Amino acid sequence: MTDARLPESARLRERAASLVPAWTHTLSKNPTQWMQGTAPAFLARGAGAHVWDVDGNRYVDLPMALGPIILGHAHPVVNEAITKQLQDGITFTLPHPIELEVAETVLERVPGAERVRFGKTGSDATSAAVRLARAVTGREHVLAAGYHGWHDWFIATTTRDIGVPKAVKELSGTFAYGDLESLRAQLEVREGKVAAVVLEPSGAEVPADGYLQGLIDLAHEHGALVVFDEVITGFRLGPGGAQERYGVRADLVAFGKALGNGMPISALAGPAKYMDVLNDVFFSGTHGGEVLSLAAARATLGVLDAAAYERLYSAGAWLRERVEASVTAHDVGHLVTVSGEDPRTLVLVSEPEGAEGLWAKSLVQQEMARKGVLYNGNNFICLAHTDEDLEQVADAYDAGLSALAKGLTDGPQGVLALLESEAVSPAFRAVR
Ligand SMILES: Cc1ncc(COP(=O)(O)O)c(C=O)c1O
Missing domain, CATH: 3.90.1150.10 (Aspartate Aminotransferase, domain 1)
Known part of the structure; x- marks a missing residue:
């Protein structure tokens, strides 16, 4: 080359x-x-x-x-927010109040969300959702449609699964987006074992009328939580993402990408009854709550009117x-x-x-x-x-x-x- x-x-x-x-x-x-x-x-x-x-x-x-x-590369409002915060430090030993401000803004925009936790990558948010769903349901299997990041539970379902333990692969399956029968078959094969159905609610395929609600009802009939991976659709399809656009409510929603206009920040949001289980489920990192990215998120959300x-x-x-x-x-x-x-x-x-x-x-x-x-x-x-x-x-x-x-x-x-x-x-x- x-x-x-x-x-x-x-x-x-x-x-x-x-x-x-x-x-x-x-x-x-x-x-x-x-x-x-x-x-x-x-x-x-x-x-x-x-x-x-x-x-x-x-x-x-x-x-x-x-x-x-x-918003665009080097957006002036985001740049100003980052450079202003930079003068006061990047990340601290204890949380910074801006966390709460951004949390409130996210919760105002995301339908059904009462609590939010921030991570750095989309993979952080989707993987935290899967761990949380396992903790909530006491089950271990996961069914996925779409792309959800680099962690074992998802890569287990792809052809790039080298290095992923066999035991993990047995716990992860896929279903065909847009086809409720495909999901039903997987839920039946794994009856009583599926903790979470994880999907990109809209992507190359836009959901047919009633599909997302049908999927949510079906997953619930089988005792599984529904995780919307809104890493792409979140804050892009509208302030409330795909949930708002299609008038449905998932149990947990993962965000990333647009939230920080390029700064590394992601989020997991949902109702208190599930999210508060994160009091015990481990989701923690050195850079959680890093303030430059939160400043960028606050600025980005401010521009997205x-x-x-x-x-x-x-x-x-x-x-x-x-x-x-x-x-x-x-x-x-x-x-x-x-x-x-x-x-x-x-x-x-x-x-x-x-x-x-x-x-x-x-x-x-x-x-x-x-x-x-x-x-x-x-x-x-x-x-x-x-x-x-x-x-x-x-x-x-x-x-x-x-x-x-x-x-x-x-x-x-x-x-x-x-x-x-x-x-x-x-x-x-x-x-x-
Ligand atoms: C829908 C979706 N979910 C999750 C991810 C993973 O996000 P990240 O690469 O920030 O870990 C991506 C990344 O492209 C994505 O498109």
Whole structure:
């Protein structure tokens, strides 16, 4: 993997190879997920909806650091909150009162929540939810749909489960999102054993009418708690997240990403009858209650008013329409879908029959990077995406899909022939 267009990216990638196993600390940032040579390997800075790579090229960001940057990079209000707090210290031996202020704001916004605990990562929040559900129910099994983080209980259900004990794998299962019968079958096979049903309430698939309430009722019939993983949807689909948007109440709700506009903070919220069991269940860390992130959360929540959500929805809807028009114009609807809620749509590219890798996805990413847009499938709309940025993004999608259509005229090999570097890899490829 060498490249003349992005020399500093290439140099740093080589340097990382002997320093950092798998190059990066986050799978989605890995060079195997980005078309090396066209997309950069390292970014140096960001402002608003833009980022600059280490070679000085500017891009419109769509993954927005994998979701947290809901206001924009280096947002002035958040920056000011962080720098002001920085003068007074980062973290302390005892809690800081800002914890309570942010707790009150979160509880005002999250339907049904009476208590909240803060963590640092989404994985903290979902894993605390699972431990708490086990403690509440006295059961050990967990059923999951979606992605929930790097801890054993969830990774046990994936193809990247190397290193996860067999005993843990036996306790974790999956069900198909959107299909109550799939969940029912799993609950029956594990009758009386399931502590928690954990799901992303809305993602690539938006819930059909009645699905989420049906799932909650079904889980309760079988004595399991329902954990909504709102690490992505929380504070993005609206102040009260997916619970508010779809008018349902989960037993426990995990938050992360948008809460801190990029600062590491997550939260677990729910009614007192469950959350107060955390008086005894161990969920604790050195950086719990770290104050810079809480200051960022307070500032972020302050900016996320009704007008902000209107903008996230209208900008997302505009982009969705433009991408759908390009899909139609280039006749690639058999491979390319546009789905999800407007503040975070997904443009997913599947592979033509006969492709031996993610050739089509790679080509779209390559061509979009060439047009100055970072694409990985997620359109995380932020408040800083201007109409002009979205116009650039829509044009880049059009160029990517046009290239795909052109390649496809010669079948999968035609797509491969247009790739200028090794195709990107599936995130959850089998590793054994
Ligand atoms: C829905 C969902 N849940 C949980 C997580 C895990 O969050 P983190 O990576 O902050 O641990 C993620 C991360 O992408 C996520 O998208």
